[in-house]
Amino acid sequence: MPNSDAPLPAAPGESDQGHELDERAELPEIVAPPPGPRSRSALERLERVECPAFGRRREARAQKSGAEMLPIVLAHGRGSNIHDVDGNRYVDLCAGFGALLLGHAAAPVRRAAEAQLSRLTLALGDVYSADVKVALLERLAALHPGPSPMALLGQSGSDAVTAAIKTAALATGRPGLVAFEGAYHGLGYAPLAACGLRESYRAPFAEQLNRRVTFAPYPRDEAGAARSIDAVEAALRGGDVGAVLLEPILGRGGCVVPPDGFVRAICDAAHRRGALVIADEIWTGLGRSGAVTRTGAIGAPADILCFGKGLGGGLPISACVAPEPIMRAWAREAEVVHTSTHSGSPLASSAALATLDALDAGQLTARSRDVGARFQATLRGSLAGAAGVVEVRGAGLMVGVELASPELGLRVMRGMLAEGYLVLTGGARGETLTLTPALTIPEPLLSAAAEALARVLAAPT
Ligand SMILES: Cc1ncc(COP(=O)(O)O)c(C=O)c1O
Secondary structure, three states, X not given: OOOOOOOOOOOOOOOXXXXXXXXXXXXXXXOOOOOOHHHHHHHHHHHHHOOOHHHHHHHHHHHHHOOOOOOOOEEEEEEOEEEEOOOOEEEEOOHHHHOOOOOEOOHHHXXXXXXXXXXXXXXXXXXXXXXXXXXXXXXXXXOOOOXXXXXXXXXXXXXXXXXXXXXXXXXXXXXXXXXXXOOOOOOOHHHHHOOOOOHHHHHHHHHHOOOOEEEEOOOOOHHHHHHHHHHHHHHHHOOOEEEEEEOOOEOOOOOEOOOOOHHHHHHHHHHHOOOEEEEEOOOOOOOOOOOOOHHHHOOOOOOEEEEOHHHHEOEOOEEEEEEHXXXXXXXXXXXXXXXXXXXXXXXXXXXXXHHHHHHHHOOHHHHHHHHHHHHHHHHHHHHOOOOOEEEEEEEOOEEEEEEOOHHHHHHHHHHHHHHOEEOEEEOOOOOEEEEOOOOOOOHHHHHHHHHHHHHHHHOOO
16 A cells, blocks of 8 residues: 655655856847837737727826836847847846746746646646645745645736635634735735725726725835734724735835834734734745745745745746634535646646745845845935935845936836836835846846946936
8 A cells, every 4th residue: 555654756846956047147138129129010009909998098197297208029038038029138127027036037947947848738636636735835844934824826816815814714703804004915806905006906896895994004114004903903903904914125116125123013902902913925035025924034934935936937836825723614524625737737736836946046035135135225325416216225136216207217128128127116106116127137237236226317318
């Protein structure tokens, strides 16, 4: 009889410790001012067949800022470089909205995913799991410091937050949620109800969303923290709040780092009232903020952790992780599950295992912390005295440069594109440049980016 305690065979990714710093990354080369002719012609085709929401947003942004907002179209990438269809080479300071922790086409992810593609691409999710999924669940559980942690997999960040909100509702029996102004957790209906970033995302669907969400302000300083904690405590006194959902650092909200002790105080307040804390580590986690989990690094005892973005090394996979006493709530009824066709897909699981291995092998969390701190210092130096710069902030390689207005943000985003650097705008009004390069990016590229930013800000706009 087979021994059920025998270790599972090593899955691709588990034994793949290979990791390369991105030494081949190059400075930008612009051969056709972006967007070049091929991008423009691909855009015409795109606009004929893509949902018009995105084109409409581009138009509005162009009108608002006076900047050209026509997009480039991307063709291939390697490490921290990405190329458009016109042959321009860029330095990517966005890295797939922060998801490409190892950069584009990272060797460990590529090797693991290629091997898994010819081995087993799709299993039977929650019915017959793949061996790699089992190995991944073990690795994810180990990321939670609580007792006997367990994980529930999904495909997107929105999905992981949905799973966490459901878990908290089952575990506490209370439907209410406290969320934060400026926060973003994805656009599925559960996280959309808790989206504090932009009212326009929620407004047309308000009648279909959970009405038991209370928003508290997200603090930037001590006085703000006291106000926010008061607001959270007032909501908790209402008695129907099952969970407080929070980003330990606002990501899309503009890389806002709350004052020391704030997240811990929220955990204490929630726990005093029997509510759970869901830490959305989808942006901050897995090294991006310079720690495996931000809540772990600051000693905040969050109950449910959400991971996504970087987990799959570019493939879609996410997870909600909680200790067994909380997760056990799912087992009270026989037919209450949260799953989907691609849940725990072997392909994405193999990429996630390879990513977690490479992060450990390359000590990339520590690198993110140290390189990120130096990058912030370089930016402050390069931008000292530059008109329109309000603040440089962040943690690890999630860095925000707050500018005087959203219009300036869009003009600078386009100015940086013309210089060969991909950057995005974030923040409640779009006034903050958010910089989330691969954790493997060579530092000279970051210094060059800081100089380019200074040039763009100095140019008449
Ligand atoms: C903190 C945070 N949570 C959740 C999400 C949603 O993730 P996804 O876009 O994969 O649904 C995001 C996306 O930016 C995020 O930044």
